[in-house]
Amino acid sequence: MGKIAVLGSGSWGTALSIVLADNDHEVALWSHRQEQAEQINNDRENKQYLEGIQLNHLIHADTSLEQVIKGADAILFVVPTKAIRQVCQQVKPYVTSDQTIIHASKGIEPETNKRISEMMAEELGPELGKGIVVLSGPSHAEEVGRRQPTTVTVSSLQIDQAIIAQDLFMNESFRVYTNEDLVGVEIGGALKNIIALGAGISDGLGYGDNAKAALITRGLAEIARLGKHLDANPLTFAGLTGVGDLIVTCTSQHSRNWRAGNMLGKGYKLDDVLDQMGMVVEGVRTTKAAYQMSKKLEVNMPITEGLYELVVNDKPAKDVVDDLMNRSKADELEQISNG
Numbered sequence: 001m002g003k004i005a006v007l008g009s010g011s012w013g014t015a016l017s018i019v020l021a022d023n024d025h026e027v028a029l030w031s032h033r034q035e036q037a038e039q040i041n042n043d044r045e046n047k048q049y050l051e052g053i054q055l056n057h058l059i060h061a062d063t064s065l066e067q068v069i070k071g072a073d074a075i076l077f078v079v080p081t082k083a084i085r086q087v088c089q090q091v092k093p094y095v096t097s098d099q100t101i102i103h104a105s106k107g108i109e110p111e112t113n114k115r116i117s118e119m120m121a122e123e124l125g126p127e128l129g130k131g132i133v134v135l136s137g138p139s140h141a142e143e144v145g146r147r148q149p150t151t152v153t154v155s156s157l158q159i160d161q162a163i164i165a166q167d168l169f170m171n172e173s174f175r176v177y178t179n180e181d182l183v184g185v186e187i188g189g190a191l192k193n194i195i196a197l198g199a200g201i202s203d204g205l206g207y208g209d210n211a212k213a214a215l216i217t218r219g220l221a222e223i224a225r226l227g228k229h230l231d232a233n234p235l236t237f238a239g240l241t242g243v244g245d246l247i248v249t250c251t252s253q254h255s256r257n258w259r260a261g262n263m264l265g266k267g268y269k270l271d272d273v274l275d276q277m278g279m280v281v282e283g284v285r286t287t288k289a290a291y292q293m294s295k296k297l298e299v300n301m302p303i304t305e306g307l308y309e310l311v312v313n314d315k316p317a318k319d320v321v322d323d324l325m326n327r328s329k330a331d332e333l334e335q336i337s338n339g
Contacts, residue, residue: 018053021056085119138240188241215303
């Protein structure tokens with residue numbers, strides 16, 4: 001029972017704060033907007049992101065990073081990928097080596113192609129960055145906040161840090177496994193957002209379950225192929241941060257990536273989709289990064305390439321699907337292993 005700093009007051013940061021407070025931890029929830037912090041503290045509800053869910057009295061929102069981090073036993077980063085470096089730079093003066101550092105964000109940085117733990121380690125330095133823990137898995141914030149059964153994975157290069165995170169979060173409705181494959185856990189969590197965009201596009205175009213099942217399955221093959229080139233454990237992609245996260249993100253209307261893809265499939269322009277969503281759609285940014293990685297590493301990722309053409313070059317969604325269906329014939333198992 002200690003103090004946990006949660007950096008990011010969106011739906012996922014708030015949901016994880018609820019889990020931590022249910023475990024009797026004091027939660028200092030950082031928001032960069034004063035009006036949001038006051039609303040959370042006064043109404044005991046995050047009306048913008050998790051409306052209707054009452055917040056435990058142990059959760060207190062604040063706009064001061066120094067106050068949030070001061071005295072915390074652990075620091076949980078739940079900010080968009082594009083904000084990771086900036087927030088790390090801001091908190092570095094206040095972080096101490098005895099604090100467990102966790103992130104629950106999912107994405108890859110374009111241009112550098114860095115995973116989130118790599119970005120954080122670069123900004124925080126080797127001493128603070130070597131034990132970073134990632135929390136990932138099939139977990140809609142809306143369901144976690146309502147304490148519906150959820151199972152996730154934690155991973156770190158230092159397994160003792162992962163076990164600390166496991167103990168912080170685990171309770172009767174939130175089950176936490178450990179996995180020593182940090183690369184695989186982060187790659188699976190990031191790239192599933194790309195496939196979820198595709199699944200939403202397929203539904204938006206009016207295609208059926210057959211098309212979506214094929215997209216999810218072939219998408220998993222792409223994720224595993226890239227993971228193999230990055231020395232991830234292939235079994236990770238058969239677990240919670242692979243198949244599990246793909247299923248939940250590609251089939252649920254809770255998924256912002258699915259919703260964005262669904263609108264694209266119906267003919268909306270990307271800029272209009274992002275404006276209407278009102279939340280970060282990580283799959284768009286990750287598509288660009290994964291496309292760059294596939295070319296650099298010479299990994300065949302046709303779904304990712306097709307979606308890149310859509311989000312970057314405005315290629316019509318139906319043309320992307322038609323191109324995927326009309327690729328040259330291949331053997332399925334050879335495609336999975338070799339691309």
